[in-house]
Amino acid sequence: MTDTDMKKSASRFKLPFSVKIEPRVDDPPKWFSPMLSVIAVVFALLIGALVIWLGGGEPWKAYAHIARYSFGSVGVLSDTMVKAIPLMLVGLACSLAFRMKLWNIGAEGQFYLGAFGASMIVLLPVLPEDAPKWLFIITMIISGMLFGALWGFIPGFLKAKYNVNEIISTLMMNYIAIEWNNYFIYAVWSEGGFQMSRMFQRNAWLPRFSDLGKTIPFFRGLTTHMGLLFAIIAAVILWWILAKSQWGYEIRLIGDNPRAAEYAGVSIKKNVVLVMMLSGALAGLAGMSEITGVVHRLQGAISPGYGYTGIIIAWLAKLNPLAVILVSILFGALILAGREVQPSGIPTLIQGVIIVALIASDYFLRNRVSITRRMEE
Numbered sequence: 045m046t047d048t049d050m051k052k053s054a055s056r057f058k059l060p061f062s063v064k065i066e067p068r069v070d071d072p073p074k075w076f077s078p079m080l081s082v083i084a085v086v087f088a089l090l091i092g093a094l095v096i097w098l099g100g101g102e103p104w105k106a107y108a109h110i111a112r113y114s115f116g117s118v119g120v121l122s123d124t125m126v127k128a129i130p131l132m133l134v135g136l137a138c139s140l141a142f143r144m145k146l147w148n149i150g151a152e153g154q155f156y157l158g159a160f161g162a163s164m165i166v167l168l169p170v171l172p173e174d175a176p177k178w179l180f181i182i183t184m185i186i187s188g189m190l191f192g193a194l195w196g197f198i199p200g201f202l203k204a205k206y207n208v209n210e211i212i213s214t215l216m217m218n219y220i221a222i223e224w225n226n227y228f229i230y231a232v233w234s235e236g237g238f239q240m241s242r243m244f245q246r247n248a249w250l251p252r253f254s255d256l257g258k259t260i261p262f263f264r265g266l267t268t269h270m271g272l273l274f275a276i277i278a279a280v281i282l283w284w285i286l287a288k289s290q291w292g293y294e295i296r297l298i299g300d301n302p303r304a305a306e307y308a309g310v311s312i313k314k315n316v317v318l319v320m321m322l323s324g325a326l327a328g329l330a331g332m333s334e335i336t337g338v339v340h341r342l343q344g345a346i347s348p349g350y351g352y353t354g355i356i357i358a359w360l361a362k363l364n365p366l367a368v369i370l371v372s373i374l375f376g377a378l379i380l381a382g383r384e385v386q387p388s389g390i391p392t393l394i395q396g397v398i399i400v401a402l403i404a405s406d407y408f409l410r411n412r413v414s415i416t417r418r419m420e421e
Contacts, residue, residue: 128376134354150214152351158328192328200320223297271333
C-alpha cells in the first residue's frame with residue numbers, strides 16, 4: 045500500500061468533529077459549578093450501583109432501601125437530621141476556612157475538643173448538678189466553642205507566624221485531640237473503669253423535639269435536638285459575614301488574590317488566625333451538640349469521621365453556607381442508611397467517589413472544552 049493510500053485510509057477513520065481544550069479567559073456561568081456538583085453525585089451513585097451489582101445485589105432496590113430508611117417517614121427523617129446536625133456545623137467550619145484557601149483538615153480534632161470542653165462543664169464540675177438547663181446549655185456552648193477555637197488557633201498562629209503548612213499541622217492535631225480525650229475517658233473521668241464517663245444529668249442534655257410530645261403529639265418520638273437550631277443560625281450568620289460584611293470581603297479577597305489583599309492593606313496574618321479560630325469554634329460547637337444532644341456522656345466513638353466528611357460537604361456545597369445545610373442532610377442519610385445496606389461500605393465508597401469527582405471537576409472550571417465540526421477536505 046502506498047503512502048497516499050494509507051493517508052486516504054486513515055482519513056476515512058477520522059471523527060467528524062474535533063475536541064479542543066484551552067484555559068478559560070473568563071469565569072464560567074453561575075450554573076456551571078452547581079451542575080458539576082450534581083454530575084459528581086450522579087457519577088458516584090453510578091459507581092456505587094456498579095459495585096452493588098458486582099456483589100450480587102440489585103442497585104435500584106438498594107437505593108430505594110436507603111431512601112426509605114432515611115426519608116421514608118417523619119421518624120426516620122428525624123434520625124437523619126440527628127446525623128446531619130454535626131455535619132452541618134463541621135461543613136460550615138470547613139467552608140469558612142476553604143473560602144480563604146486555608147486548608148483546615150483539623151475539624152475532626154476540633155470536634156473532639158469541643159465535646160471535651162462541653163463535657164468538662166458537667167464532669168469537673170463547673171456548675172452544680174441542679175443548675176438550670178438554660179445555664180448548662182449556654183455554658184457548654186461557650187466552653188465547646190472556646191476549646192474548638194483554641195484547637196484552630198494553634199495551627200492558625202503557626203501558619204501566620206512561621207508559615208507552617210496548615211494541612212500537616214491540623215491533620216496531626218486530630219490525633220492529639222483524640223488521645224487527649226482518651227486520657228480523660230480511660231482514666232480521669234472513667235466510670236467504673238469502663239471506656240466512658242458517667243451519664244450527664246438530664247438538665248445538661250440539649251432539648252429534643254420529643255420533649256414537646258406531651259403538648260404537641262406530632263413531636264412524640266422525634267430524636268432531632270436543639271443542635272439543628274444552632275446549625276441553621278450559624279449558617280445564616282456565616283452567609284451574612286461572607287456575603288455582606290467588610291470582614292467577609294477581606295476573607296474572599298485574600299482567598300482570591302492575596303497580593304491584591306496585601307496591597308489594599310488587609311492584614312493577612314490576622315485574618316489567618318481569626319478564620320482558623322472561628323472555623324475551629326464551629327467544629328467545636330458540632331462536638332458540643334453531639335455530646336449533649338445524642339451521646340450524653342464523654343466517650344471515644346463519638347464521631348464516624350464527621351470532620352473529614354465535612355470537607356466533602358464543603359466542596360459539594362461550593363463553600364456556600366446555606367447549601368451546606370442541604371448537602372449535610374444528604375450525607376446524614378448516607379451515614380444513617382449505611383447500616384442497612386450490604387455491602388456495608390457502599391455509603392463510604394459513594395462519599396469517596398464524590399470527592400474524587402469534585403476534584404476532577406475543578407479541571408473543567410479552569411479549562412473550556414470546545415467541540416467543532418471538521419471541514420471536509
